[in-house]
Amino acid sequence: MADIIHTAAIPKGSMGRRLKLRPGAVLVNIVLIVICLFWLLPTVGLLVSSLRPKELIAVSAWWEAFQAPLRFTMENYVNVLSRANMGTSFVNSLMIAIPGTVIPMCIAAFAAYAFSWMQFKGREWLYLVVIALIAVPIQMTLIPVLRLFNNLGITGSFLAVWLAHAAYGLPFSIYLLRNFISQLPQSMLESAFVDGASHPVVFFRLVLPTCLPALASLGIFQFMWVWNDLLVALIYLGGTTDVAPMTVTIANMVNSYGGGWEYLTAAAFISMALPLVVFFALQKYFVKGVLAGSVKE
């Protein structure tokens, strides 16, 4: 698995240069452009539509927006934020995603260190259990966990989704961090211990600062995962609107509004805005997280 991460870091090889000016180059470019257009078109159509007045969306196709007279408006965004509960939902999504990222990362870091640099009986098989848990479908856990939350009376609260996301994110977080921490040079840690440092000191002063890149990848990956999640929120928040994240609110809108495209397009784009910013700003870390995540669920 670590090999996959490493190959990602290899700079663009000479394969590209060799083939660049061959006769098929034009064809390659054309095929690529067609694929890219096909991939971008749906998103562009949504964005353009969300900026068009309500009465035009329903009667003409979105690309006709670029014919004179140009009529673009922000009113769909204003409406959806004020009326359709999207403002609250945006805050709720943050409320869920930030702790849903921070909590499992903190807890996993300690476990990853213990799995890497402490010796104990059963370490091997315990770690195998963690790896096996990465692929367990969360559907297997829904009913017992829902009953547990009901008994505790926390169904429909943020605490329930935080706990759930923390637990569901743990196996992969431990796996990714252990891959990184166990490959730190042994000499580095040894010299710290020789100098009389204890495990906590080595962990906080030496290991954590060194694995910041891995923490960044994991953090972005987990944040996107939680931000984009529908199922966990749907089940454990039980449809309560004042705690619903954007995914749940939009899914409800789709089912009740049907074709209210002026709301849906704007709402969908609001929910995409943050992940897209994160993606373009931190693409390198996100891609690394995805590469490492090729065993995740």
Next chain:
Amino acid sequence: MKLLSLLLAIVSVPAVLVVYIYITEKLIGGRSVRLLPAAGPRSGRAGKSGGAAFLRPWLWLLPSLLLLGVFLLYPVVNTIILSFKNARSIEFVGLANFIHIFTDRGMLIVLRNNVAWLVFFTAGTLGLGLLMAVLSDKVRWEPVAKAAVFIPMAISFVAAGVIWRFMFEFRPAGEVQIGTVNAVLTALIPGFQPRAWLFDKQTNNIALIVVGIWMWTGFAMVILSAGLKGIPTDVIEAARIDGASAWQIFVRIILPLAAPTIAVVATTLMVNVLKIFDIVYVMTNGSLGTEVIANRMYKELFNYRHFGRASAIAVILLVAIAPVMIMNIKRFKESRKSHG
């Protein structure tokens, strides 16, 4: 109020953990530290160096083990038991829930749909991902091309569902088509009758699978591309000098060498497609013969309140995914061996 609980959650959890680690360190009185290699042989002295070295790993693992135990391990066992019980989890009913799943007409459609997803989604995503990985490597604007295809990975299935509902939007023939797919097809093909892609039983499953492929091709592309760039160039160079065509090089050299990476991508895609839920929930909610396992489970759980059947469906999902879990473990064990 919300902000306060947010701050509390993200500050207190790390703080409590730090305090916990230092307090337990004081309590077990660990002084001398014995460093042990990550993958090295057992020294056999761990027990002799006292209680600290014995207790410490477990104290560091405790928060993780608690969460995993309560929210993953115990529920898995519990769900397996529930799958043999009736709707309200009171009496054992043997295999009745499983027999229902494999005989009920509605459930058979669900299973058929999952097989269709498994085959077409995996093949489509893998094929397009491989095509993108190979082609983008040959152009100067590789990062741009990759970003364009990778973007859908960053957005939610829900947003993708909205995007594609808009793409597939249908108006009766003669009216202005505002859905991109119908508009383009009516413009290009003379006499084309606009279709209700999501409501037509012949096309709706394929339409949903297209959305899945659109979302996941970027994932396949990124991993395959990393794998392809790891192939030593001298092998390819030698084949070219021997007069092999680009196609021969691809089929005879690149594909076999990339096979392990392709296997990783394929298994990941399969695990994910078996659990597919959001796309179907947002786009059709399983109506008109588009239901898949995860959506059916949701309905059994919240609409029909049949916990036995819902659990049985989850167990079937687990059994379908189990081979991949075993493969992950095997792969890990092998990498252990190869690293000494």
